[in-house]
Amino acid sequence: MSEPVVYDRAPAELDLEPGEYWWCACGRSMTQPFCDGSHEGTEFEPVPFVIEEKSTVWLCNCKHSKDKPFCDGSHNDLPDDIF
Numbered sequence: 001m002s003e004p005v006v007y008d009r010a011p012a013e014l015d016l017e018p019g020e021y022w023w024c025a026c027g028r029s030m031t032q033p034f035c036d037g038s039h040e041g042t043e044f045e046p047v048p049f050v051i052e053e054k055s056t057v058w059l060c061n062c063k064h065s066k067d068k069p070f071c072d073g074s075h076n077d078l079p080d081d082i083f
Helices: none
Strands: 012-016 019-023 047-051 055-059
Touching: none
Parallel strands: none
Antiparallel strands: 012 055, 019 047
């Protein structure tokens, strides 16, 4: 299994309206942290998630969270040379 592209160490802090969203798991999207279809031809698939009410969320940008799409602090355990 290949590794995703690390977009950023810091999570994306976003105020999201209710709705369905697609989080980029491959790290290649030009609309980070959301999917733009750049995963085509890779083994990665976007992660769908639903926001029920307007919320502030922290979405993972390092692509290594165990709680995808949300940041779980995994970026703190990655080596500095990956960024």
